Amino acid sequence: GENVEQHPSTLSVQEGDSAVIKCTYSDSASNYFPWYKQELGKRPQLIIDIRSNVGEKKDQRIAVTLNKTAKHFSLHITETQPEDSAVYFCAAAARAYGNQFYFGTGTSLTVIP
């Protein structure tokens, strides 16, 4: 089956700086990679996703890059703001595994004002 690893587990940045979270996956059959943001006590919410037919996707201050050869994908947040503070989860999914999404262990991001 798939194995998703996520680093770092915690990350602190100064407001305005960039934050990068990295995930690796093990199975080349994975073809869909969403990122979820979970604020304290709230449900995970999708913030951006990427499919295996593209290498990069951007949405305002958030971008995701995918390297299929190396089997890793990263979340980039620029010009961080205090409201970006949350736990971020990456995931990998593939039709080969039916509907199962494999989640990373999460990164707790703190943006220091």
Next chain:
Amino acid sequence: GAGVSQSPSNKVTEKGKDVELRCDPISGHTALYWYRQRLGQGLEFLIYFQGNSAPDKSGLPSDRFSAERTGESVSTLTIQRTQQEDSAVYLCASSLVSGGENTQYFGPGTRLTVL
């Protein structure tokens, strides 16, 4: 429209008792997922439904856990003879169609505390 809803939002029970958790997916979503999230931990896959069948039950931790779904609607997760290690937030999510490429929308979760 309405999102995924779960009930109860909080449940406190005594060790050994059975509990039933409910999930109402977004209308029209054919796939439904259950996850467990222990405090400060990631999302642990439990089971998913496509329609009312469960092709993948591999994540259920033990035979004390079971789940069912009525048609393409509400699902219930039942935990029998609860143990303290069952304490966690149980999250439900739904997605529109089968396949790994579709967005999962999460419910607010049920926080289960086993005393």
